[in-house]
Amino acid sequence: MPKRLSGNHVLYLIIVGLLGWFLPGGGYFFLNEKKRAIIIFVTIALTFFIGLYVGSIGVIDPIGAKPWYMAQIINSPLVALLGHLTAGGGYPVYGRPCEIGQIYTGVAGLLNLLCIVNAVYLAHTGRIGTSGN
Amino acid sequence: MLVLSALIMATLTAPEEIGTNPQSMVWLLPIAAAITVIYKATKLETIEANVFFKEVVALFGSIVVFLIIVALALYAFTWLVIE
Numbered sequence: 001m002p003k004r005l006s007g008n009h010v011l012y013l014i015i016v017g018l019l020g021w022f023l024p025g026g027g028y029f030f031l032n033e034k035k036r037a038i039i040i041f042v043t044i045a046l047t048f049f050i051g052l053y054v055g056s057i058g059v060i061d062p063i064g065a066k067p068w069y070m071a072q073i074i075n076s077p078l079v080a081l082l083g084h085l086t087a088g089g090g091y092p093v094y095g096r097p098c099e100i101g102q103i104y105t106g107v108a109g110l111l112n113l114l115c116i117v118n119a120v121y122l123a124h125t126g127r128i129g130t131s132g133n
Numbered sequence: 134m135l136v137l138s139a140l141i142m143a144t145l146t147a148p149e150e151i152g153t154n155p156q157s158m159v160w161l162l163p164i165a166a167a168i169t170v171i172y173k174a175t176k177l178e179t180i181e182a183n184v185f186f187k188e189v190v191a192l193f194g195s196i197v198v199f200l201i202i203v204a205l206a207l208y209a210f211t212w213l214v215i216e
Contacts, residue, residue, distance in 0.1 A: 035180040040171060047167040049145075054160075056148040097148035100160050107164055111171040118175040 009124075016123040020116035022076060027119030040115050047108040048075050055101015057082050058091030068102045074109035074116075161200065169193040 020027030024044035025037035051059060062069045062083040073079045085091075093101065151157050169192045177185060 036174050039174045043167050043170045050163060052145045054149050057145050091146060093148045096151040096153050096157055104164060115175060
C-alpha cells in the first residue's frame with residue numbers, strides 16, 4: 001500500500017483522481033486494489049471501444065455534441081486527441097449508430113467518473129489495500 | 134505496432150449499419166452489463182470471483198427484468214391509446 005503524503009493529503013487525493021482519469025482504474029491501482037483496477041479498466045475500455053466501433057470516431061464531436069463530449073472526455077484526456085481529429089467534421093455519423101455510439105462512449109465516461117470519485121473517497125477514508133489484491 | 138494501430142483506427146472511422154428496428158434494442162444488454170460490473174466493482178468490500186460473478190448476474194438480471202416490465206407496460210399503454 002502506498003504511504004500517504006504526510007501533511008499533503010489533498011495532493012494525494014488529487015493524484016489518485018488524476019490517475020483514475022488518465023487511465024480508467026488507475027486510481028485503484030495506485031491504491032493497491034489491483035483486481036478492482038483491472039475489472040474497471042477492461043469494462044470501461046470495452047464499453048468505450050464498442051461505442052467507437054458502432055458509431056465510429058465521429059461520435060466524439062466537441063462542436064456539434066458538446067454535452068456528450070463532456071461525458072466522453074471523462075474516459076481519459078486522450079479522448080481530446082480524437083476530438084481534435086473529428087472537429088473538422090470529417091467523420092459524419094447519423095441515426096441509430098450515432099445514438100448508440102454516443103450512449104456507449106458517454107456512459108463509459110460517466111462510469112469512470114463514478115470510479116474516480118469512489119477511488120478518491122477510499123483514499124480519503126483510508127479503507128484501502130485490505131482487499132482486491 | 135504502427136500498422137496495428139492504423140488498422141484499429143481504420144475500423145473505427147466508419148459507423149456500423151444498425152436499423153431502427155426492435156432488434157436494435159438488444160444493444161441495451163452490453164451497456165447494462167457494463168453498468169452492473171462497474172457498480173459492483175465499486176460497491177463490493179472484497180473482490181472474489183464467485184461472489185462478484187453472482188452479484189453481477191443478480192443485478193444484471195434484475196435490471197433486464199425491470200426493463201422488460203417497463204417495455205411491456207409502455208407497449209400496453211400505447212396499445213390501449215391506439216386501439
